[in-house]
Amino acid sequence: MNESLLRELVPAVIGVLVRRGADFAAAEDAVQDALVEAMRKWPDDPPRDPKGWLVTVAWRKFLDAVRADTSRRRREELVEAEPVSDRGGAVDDTLQLYFLCAHPSLTPASAVALTLRAVGGLTTRQIAQAYLVPETTMGQRISRAKRTVAGVRLDQPGDVATVLRVLYLVFNEGYSGDIDLSAEAIRLTRQLAARINHEEVAGLLALMLLHHARRPARTGPDGRLVPLAEQDRSQWNTQLITEGVEILQAALARDRLGEFQAQAAIAALHADAQTAEETDWVQIVEWYDELIGLNDSSVARLNRAVAVGEADGPRAGLAAIEGLDPSLPRHAAAAAYLHERDGDPVAAARLYAQAARSAPNIPERDHLTRQAARLNTQLRGHPQAAN
């Protein structure tokens, strides 16, 4: 049994303990302890019934914890008195955990950490490594999150939109260290899509698959960022693209458009183009209009301006960018791109250098610095210098 199969059992096992009378925080702790023990013991001695093993060990850990805490004696008696049953109730435990871990009372960082642990079955150490913080810091973040949701009843229906926001945050974190958070977010979104029939869950899953399909082409051999137009499209994962497009089409057919479906539609149009030149920019602009109609954000307007620059020429793009707040993330980079296409390399070079100074991460900073360097080199009269 591999680790990801083991992790899939975690939310269900938490659900069993909660139904036996443990509160969520204690159940989650006990399952985490059992998970750590499973990772240590199973490689040499795999159990025949992994879920049964986890339930037994987690329940024992829970009782040990209750007994160790004498101030909880009353609850211990309560727990011991309750009939023990593993029968599933009418509610889907795993689905309820998604809602609880993305509860609106939690900060985004807390919701992400709690989701990865209680629904994703990752250990605190793995989550800490993925987010490059000390394990004790992540442990505290999770404990605080559990205290925040302590009073929330597990059988209340939750808000799908909050869950999707959390999963999208995890997806965008990418991967560092041992844990591939994008792949983990896809796994959790798949699991959610299997449990709930909702067009935006499908939209988000399609969006993730279509982005993930391009990942091999997004970084060069030396770790540098390769922009969409320059990517080697033969490296795109066609299987993921096909799956993403099918899921998206089924979702769109329900005629209840949402932001994730609109973003997935844009990603699908990019995925559909054999070469960058064949991209259907006119349709992409139309989807940005839909997106802005659903939620008018300046980020969407900035992206739309770049698409307009491709569909109707750089002048139209520059006109579309006018009036947007220049302090917007990537505003200078978008303006630089449009100015270069408009035949103004001096303004473009200046804007690329400015964009590099406010880049949100090192690969983007290096990419933008190279763009400025490329234009400045050309301006000095070395037209042979390419990217």
Next chain:
Amino acid sequence: MAKYLLLKHYRGAPAPINDVPMDQWTPEEVSAHMQFMRDWAARLEGTGEYVDGQALSPEGAWVRYDGEGRPPVTDGPFAETKDLIAGWMVIDVETYDRALQLAGELSAAPGAGGKPIHEWLEVRPFYGEQATATE
């Protein structure tokens, strides 16, 4: 072993010998510089001397407490500051001389024209741990 902080400055260090802003290099020179930095850190990890390294964005501000019930005062973004840190590397090495040697190597990172930048780096010793066995 002793730990040292190697500090790199956007501003505030004496001017390097090969002092050309990065956006005035060729793209190949930019790439060569990035590669040098990656290789250098990887080699230090290999020798067991690397502890940590982070790069800082040039953006930010000064902040200070302004009294009970008042929001903190900010001054920035760094318009007046003379010193601006670009990043750091923490190394754990046998001797001070080794720390100087490594900082010297890092300062030789290639810049414009593929020539070493000769950038001034600040080398700062950490306070050590109190010895367990003392006379």
